[in-house]
Amino acid sequence: MRILFAYPGAERLADMLANHSRCERGALNLHRFPDGESLIQIQSDIKSHEIAILCSLDRPDDKAVPLMFFAQTAKEFGAKSVTLIAPYLGYMRQDKRFHEGEAVTSAIFASFLSENFDSLITVDPHLHRYKNLNELYTIPTKTVHASGAIADWIGENIKNPVLIGPDEESDQWVSKVAQKAEAPYAVLQKTRRGDTQVEISVPEIDKYKDHTPVLVDDIISTARTMIETVKRLKRAGMNPPVCIGVHALFAGDAFEALKQSGAGRVVSCNTVAHETNAIDVSGLLAAAWKG
Numbered sequence: 001m002r003i004l005f006a007y008p009g010a011e012r013l014a015d016m017l018a019n020h021s022r023c024e025r026g027a028l029n030l031h032r033f034p035d036g037e038s039l040i041q042i043q044s045d046i047k048s049h050e051i052a053i054l055c056s057l058d059r060p061d062d063k064a065v066p067l068m069f070f071a072q073t074a075k076e077f078g079a080k081s082v083t084l085i086a087p088y089l090g091y092m093r094q095d096k097r098f099h100e101g102e103a104v105t106s107a108i109f110a111s112f113l114s115e116n117f118d119s120l121i122t123v124d125p126h127l128h129r130y131k132n133l134n135e136l137y138t139i140p141t142k143t144v145h146a147s148g149a150i151a152d153w154i155g156e157n158i159k160n161p162v163l164i165g166p167d168e169e170s171d172q173w174v175s176k177v178a179q180k181a182e183a184p185y186a187v188l189q190k191t192r193r194g195d196t197q198v199e200i201s202v203p204e205i206d207k208y209k210d211h212t213p214v215l216v217d218d219i220i221s222t223a224r225t226m227i228e229t230v231k232r233l234k235r236a237g238m239n240p241p242v243c244i245g246v247h248a249l250f251a252g253d254a255f256e257a258l259k260q261s262g263a264g265r266v267v268s269c270n271t272v273a274h275e276t277n278a279i280d281v282s283g284l285l286a287a288a289w290k291g
């Protein structure tokens with residue numbers, strides 16, 4: 001039998017996933033002591049069962065240690081296999097040493113998860129310098145793509161869309177979504193000068209003035225990429241853009257700032273719980289876990 005556990009906060013998506021895959025839901029208690037240490041208690045019988053824990057790895061530092069306790073305890077209690085379902089996989093953007101002395105956290109984090117789990121399932125990880133997760137992870141991995149679900153949402157909700165990728169890296173998602181949505185697309189150029197300083201250049205898009213621009217990116221973190229793109233499109237005389245992010249991280253005031261920048265609707269997949277979640281990936285995750 002397969003049993004799915006939810007890391008605290010992931011219960012809603014776990015229930016949806018369990019409905020799709022007809023697995024059992026496991027009971028788990030995570031206690032935080034006043035001094036900041038944590039204790040995991042697995043309350044279901046897992047002996048000889050294939051189990052998974054659903055835990056999105058946004059804000060990963062707080063979750064990493066309890067996840068390690070979970071995986072190691074599950075093995076002590078005889079779980080046949082322990083899968084991590086991380087709809088958002090953190091630490092993928094530091095994929096090289098940009099400055100002397102820096103840690104390449106994508107590789108270190110991948111070793112940590114590979115040591116503790118038997119397999120990993122995720123949604124559209126940020127692959128830039130790495131071509132796939134096997135270059136990083138030593139355990140079997142499965143990547144779920146949200147492009148079909150995003151294209152369906154655009155088809156059902158947006159009239160006459162033109163898809164816009166804010167930077168070269170977004171080409172991989174935007175081109176797929178555009179193809180599936182049968183819509184034209186353009187990819188802009190981004191220069192990042194710091195965590196919250198971003199410059200965007202807009203190519204010739206005059207022919208799309210009567211379209212609805214739909215920005216598509218994998219991650220919305222500070223939202224500066226989206227905000228600068230919205231502003232540039234506004235200056236170019238385009239309609240208010242719809243902003244779609246696969247992973248709605250929204251650090252600090254990012255969501256408010258994006259709403260105030262002149263963006264139209266802001267939408268995300270439910271890989272990270274947020275009020276913008278409108279595109280459901282639970283069925284795709286369930287299918288990936290089934291094998």
Ligand code: R5P
Nearest residue numbers: 169219220221222223224225
């Ligand atoms: C980076 O290359 C990613 O694809 C996103 O464009 C980036 O992470 C967005 O970050 P922010 O919201 O902080 O501009």
